[in-house]
Amino acid sequence: MPRNNDLERKALQLILEAGDEGILQSDMWKTLGVTSREGSRLALKFEEKGVVERRKVLHGGRWTYKLFSQTKPVTIDSIKDCPCIICEELDKCFSGGQLSPLHCQFLTAWIDPNTDYPQIDLEVEPET
């Protein structure tokens, strides 16, 4: 059902773009041009899948729902401190290789700072 998939994609995009402010359920269905019943069904479906949180809010003297995305857009900031970016062993590092991300203490420490592995300082030296 391409129409439904397209509608779901647009709805999720709207909710994602609303960020921490969230979007009123009614604003979502108005923007999408669907009925309140269709909009509610979509919101419930997203909530069941765990991709959207529905919070009951008082708006204009009436109780309604605001929708909040449970996922965040991926940005370059999310990997800017990854040790692999400046690792000199990158070309030797792959699954089954001399080195492997599966056993790298630096990568593990970056992913989970609570591990016992040492943290590394990734200050990039300026080129001379």
Ligand code: SF4
């Ligand atoms: S996983 Fe470890 S060894 Fe492999 S590229 Fe990243 S930092 Fe380097």
